[in-house]
Amino acid sequence: MSELFAPVRERLSSLPGEAAAYVSDASGRELFSERADEPFPAASVIKLPLVMAIFADAARGRVDLDERVAVGERVDGSGVLRHMRDVEPLSLRDLAMLAVIVSDNTATNRLIDRIGVERVNERLREWGCPNTRLARRMYDFAAAERGAENLMTARETASLLVRLVRGECEDRATSDAVVALLAECQDRTMLRRYLPNAADVANKTGTLDESRNDAAIVRGEPTVVVAAFTRKLRDTEAAVSWLGVLGWCAYRAAGNAGGALPPELVRSA
Numbered sequence: 001m002s003e004l005f006a007p008v009r010e011r012l013s014s015l016p017g018e019a020a021a022y023v024s025d026a027s028g029r030e031l032f033s034e035r036a037d038e039p040f041p042a043a044s045v046i047k048l049p050l051v052m053a054i055f056a057d058a059a060r061g062r063v064d065l066d067e068r069v070a071v072g073e074r075v076d077g078s079g080v081l082r083h084m085r086d087v088e089p090l091s092l093r094d095l096a097m098l099a100v101i102v103s104d105n106t107a108t109n110r111l112i113d114r115i116g117v118e119r120v121n122e123r124l125r126e127w128g129c130p131n132t133r134l135a136r137r138m139y140d141f142a143a144a145e146r147g148a149e150n151l152m153t154a155r156e157t158a159s160l161l162v163r164l165v166r167g168e169c170e171d172r173a174t175s176d177a178v179v180a181l182l183a184e185c186q187d188r189t190m191l192r193r194y195l196p197n198a199a200d201v202a203n204k205t206g207t208l209d210e211s212r213n214d215a216a217i218v219r220g221e222p223t224v225v226v227a228a229f230t231r232k233l234r235d236t237e238a239a240v241s242w243l244g245v246l247g248w249c250a251y252r253a254a255g256n257a258g259g260a261l262p263p264e265l266v267r268s269a
Contacts, residue, residue, distance in 0.1 A: 005032040005249045007261070011242050017210070017233035019242065022154035023250050025222040026165045031253055032226075032246075036158075039131050039151040040229035043206025044078065044103045045213045046134055046150040048182075049160055051096045052169050053123040054115055055178050058092075059170040065093040069110055075139040078207075079104025100181040100204060105138035112137050127163060129156040157215045157227035165223055179217065190214035191226060193244030194261060195251050212239040216247065220254025 005023070012019060012034065020035035058065045068089040074082040079102050081087065090098075095111050098104035112120070112134070120134045132152045136143035164182075169175040182202035188195075190205050191214040203216035215227040228246055230239045251258050 004253050005246075008032065008242070008246045008249050009034075011245060014238075015230075015242050016235040016238050017230050019228065019230045019239075020154040021226070021228040021246060022158045023224060023226045023246075023253065024158055024162065025224055026162055027222075028159070028162055031224065032249070033155070036155040037131070037153050039153055040213070040231050041208055041211050042132075042150040042152040042229070043208045043211050043213050044105075044108075044138075045152055045157065045204055045206040045215050045227075045229070047099045047103065047108055047206075048157070048204045048215060049124055049127075049129070049132065050108065050111055050115075050120055050134060051100055051181065052160065052164070052178055053120045054092060054096055054111055055174050056123065056170040057115065057119070059174040063092060063115065065091060065096075067092050067114075069095070069114060071106060072110060072113075074106045075109060077105040077139055078102065079106055081106040097181055097184075101184045101186055103187070103205070109137045109139075124156075128159060129153075132156045132160075152213075152227075152229065154227045154229055157229075158225045161215060161217050161225035161227065165217055165225065182217065187214075190240050190243040191216045191228070191247030191250070193240060194248045194259075196259060199251060199256070199258075201247075201251075207236075210236075212236055212243060214243055214247070216250070218247070218250050218254045218256075220251070220256045222254060224250050224254040226250040 022036040023032040057063045070089045095107040098107035135148040164175045167175045187205040200219035206213040210233045213229045218224045
């Protein structure tokens with residue numbers, strides 16, 4: 001299996017920044033690993049455990065996904081609610097949809113306000129992810145200046161995806177509901193960059209000024225999960241290209257034929 005990820009390994013030495021990645025099958029068997037246990041800035045990939053926690057708590061009856069909350073303060077960055085002034089209120093279900101599909105930061109903050117930072121971290125500990133943490137809301141620069149940063153590791157993020165594949169985010173129906181949201185993610189610029197449009201992939205991306213991150217379930221025989229994080233990037237285009245190669249390799253590891261890498265990538269290998 002290691003030869004399938006040789007193109008990823010080859011490009012790591014020339015990546016203009018730092019990277020971490022972890023790939024496994026649905027049984028948890030490792031297929032590829034690079035700095036998998038180091039915490040990296042999560043960016044919007046932190047929305048994955050947030051939405052999982054909301055849906056899992058709904059399955060336990062702690063919250064109601066149909067509960068409607070005011071949109072409240074709009075924040076900048078990704079999403080659409082910051083542009084919409086006549087949308088109030090929204091259900092937790094729809095806020096989760098916006099947080100995943102278009103990575104809406106305003107929707108994310110309402111979910112954090114509703115469930116609480118500590119509840120998400122409690123869930124992460126319960127799910128065996130002690131090094132992954134939600135520390136602040138989106139666009140909370142004051143908290144960021146105090147050193148509060150949302151962090152994830154590649155291995156723990158992959159384990160969250162494995163949990164979804166196995167139906168262990170509380171139950172099968174809850175897990176499938178979260179995966180259905182991830183399958184609608186509109187950002188195809190990273191792990192899905194070199195995959196065919198028909199590829200069965202469910203993912204959540206994240207970007208910061210010096211980070212490009214992505215985490216995905218890649219369906220196949222076997223189904224594969226992949227999580228990758230970057231930081232201190234000096235060239236973000238090189239990073240998304242590397243992520244694209246990682247996604248391409250994971251797609252093939254899942255037993256899918258796929259197409260060839262773009263010619264410029266083949267020549268630079």
